[in-house]
Amino acid sequence: MNKERLIPLIVATALFMENMDSTVISTSLPAIAADIGTSPLTLKLAITSYLLSLAVFIPASGWTADRFGPRMVFSLAVGVFMAGSIGCALSSSVTGFVIARIVQGLGGAMMTPVGRLVLLRSIDKSALVNAMAWVTVPALVGPVLGPPLGGFITTYLTWHWIFLINIPIGLVGIVMALRYIDPIKSEDPERFDLYGLLLAGVGLGGISFGLSVAGLNLLPWTVVIALVGIGSISMTLYVIHARRTASPVLDFALLRLPTMRASIIGGFLFRLGIGSLPFLLPLLLQVGFGLTPLNSGLVTFASAAGAMGMKTLAARIIRTFGFRSIMTVNAAVSSVFLAACGLFTIQTPLLLIMILLVVGGFFRSLQFTAINTLAYAEVDPARMSRATTLVSVNQQLAVSAGVAVGAFCVESTMWFHHATELNASYFAPAFIVVSVISTISAYFFYEMPADAGHQVSGRGVIVIPSPERDAEPEETAATETANARDQRLG
CATH class of the missing domain: 1.20.1250.20 (MFS general substrate transporter like domains)
Known part of the structure; x- marks a missing residue:
């Protein structure tokens, strides 16, 4: 299998694991809550804590990938997500379950953006549309496959398997990533913007968490509005800060x-x-x-x-x-x-x-x-x-x-x-x-x-005839069209 197909599938495997896990848990919340001795409403904190973890840690993903290399960070992110999954399966209390979900969020925050970075640095732009088509599928399949899978596992097995099925998938993803993804690393990583990360983390965390609990009826609307308000203020301060720094998160x-x-x-x-x-x-x-x-x-x-x-x-x-x-x-x-x-x-x-x-x-x-x-x-x-x-x-x-x-x-x-x-x-x-x-x-x-987007769509690309044959009429027309456009642009 060529690189244009293999690398998107490696990235898609990890993203599928994350997207499916985010939705499959919703179906099984009542069974999980009954088993660990709490209410489904209280356990919805597991969903919001995961989203909060994503929002806080995603801004650090770009610098981390440049500093340590996207292949290594992607593989470690899958490993962290697997560790969080094992923690969820072994949890016997709300506190332990929420902490495990936060660990999963840390892994997921790195998997998604760094996975895309792996793809962008490994695939030529001319083949990017095909590659993205494969990577997009998990984001669509995961949310719709999650509910029936969660219902089946909860009904015929135990809820623990919802998280344990991530382990073989993650192991395959790590092995394939280390074997087939080139170890590309930035030669001159930028200075880490810690102050910007704190502002962005509070801002994104407040907005994302506030919007998430608004849909779950966990907190009064006054608290939700306060969370979104604090997040918005922090993001405003971040925008001001970002204009003054050379390497914003x-x-x-x-x-x-x-x-x-x-x-x-x-x-x-x-x-x-x-x-x-x-x-x-x-x-x-x-x-x-x-x-x-x-x-x-x-x-x-x-x-x-x-x-x-x-x-x-x-x-x-x-x-x-x-x-x-x-x-x-x-x-x-x-x-x-x-x-x-x-x-x-x-x-x-x-x-x-x-x-x-x-x-x-x-x-x-x-x-x-x-x-x-x-x-x-x-x-x-x-x-x-x-x-x-x-x-x-x-x-x-x-x-x-x-x-x-x-x-x-x-x-x-x-x-x-x-x-x-x-x-x-x-x-x-x-x-x-x-x-x-x-x-x-x-x-x-x-x-x-x-x-x-003509750089990645292939539409209007100049075709250079090979020395062995003359250009076909369609290729000549495409060349003339592209040349005329370039002349108009500059």
């Missing part, structure tokens, strides 16, 4: 690049809407329609089939139409399928629901592949580690915001109807709101230059 100067700016702002809005789906849809199916967690998970798994079907077509579609056209139109199309979930009723045939989820999964996966690839199109190698850190932080905040917005919309609808019990009719406004937010992202993709 979060480099917002990257937003001057049109493709990075569109990927961050447009990607945040798109992910916010789509990120609410793994939260809203299982609730609708289980609470609203009365499906079991296992049956609900099997229905939502349909969107993973669409995601898998996309991966072989993404590069060809983007190469044919270009990033701007595809991302502008596809953002709207994906949002339509998201809004369609609000039309589901208990009378809607499950087959129709699954068909819509399959098709919607295809378009969402195409959009995620495009967003993840476009972000790095104009980034020079020296700033690639900063770029992966910034993108990972943006994704984390978007998912947390998506859950918070979805939960807030459902609760607001119940309040408006003076309802005390949740039913299926209260989900439709939430799906409409988050789909509108996702649609707004199309504006930021449309604002990009017409040839945005």
Whole structure:
């Protein structure tokens, strides 16, 4: 197997482990809580503590990878995640379980951005779309595979296996990484910005944790607002600090690049809407329609089939139409399928629901592949580690915001109807709101230059004829088009 396929699969293995673990635990919380002698509501601290750990440690990932090498940091991150998984399986108290989840978060905070950095430094930009298509799949498959897998393991085995299945997966990932990933290290690592890390950690932790607990009803809204407020103030102080340092942990100067700016702002809005789906849809199916967690998970798994079907077509579609056209139109199309979930009723045939989820999964996966690839199109190698850190932080905040917005919309609808019990009719406004937010992202993709991301899409690339044959007419036309564009640009 060639490098363009093998390295994305190595990175995807670790990301799949993280994404699946983040969702599989939700299904099994009641069983875990009963076993260690606490309530499911209290144990939801395990979810929020993991998200908090991610938010705090992600900003340090770029510098760590430059200092010690992305291959070594990625392998160690997988090992730390495995250690946290073992800790979760052996936990007999809430305190021990939460601590183990924090350790998992530390590993996950390094796995995601450093895994992408491994990919970016190992794969040529011309092959990046195909590579990102493979890496994107875990982010889509994990959240939908988690609920049915968690339901199956909890029903037929014990909840401990939810975490123990990470061990063989992680070991394979470490062995493959050490064997096939080149030990690339930055020759001149930058000075570590400790003060910036503290400000960013408090800021991101406060915002992410506040938004996360807002969706779980763990704390009063006054406390949630205080957390988000403190986080926002700390992030404001960080932005002021970042302008005065040469090596910020979060480099917002990257937003001057049109493709990075569109990927961050447009990607945040798109992910916010789509990120609410793994939260809203299982609730609708289980609470609203009365499906079991296992049956609900099997229905939502349909969107993973669409995601898998996309991966072989993404590069060809983007190469044919270009990033701007595809991302502008596809953002709207994906949002339509998201809004369609609000039309589901208990009378809607499950087959129709699954068909819509399959098709919607295809378009969402195409959009995620495009967003993840476009972000790095104009980034020079020296700033690639900063770029992966910034993108990972943006994704984390978007998912947390998506859950918070979805939960807030459902609760607001119940309040408006003076309802005390949740039913299926209260989900439709939430799906409409988050789909509108996702649609707004199309504006930021449309604002990009017409040839945005041509460095990685392969569209309009100059083809140099080989000495053995003359250029084909199509290649000559592509060359003339590219030359004309370059002349216009400069």
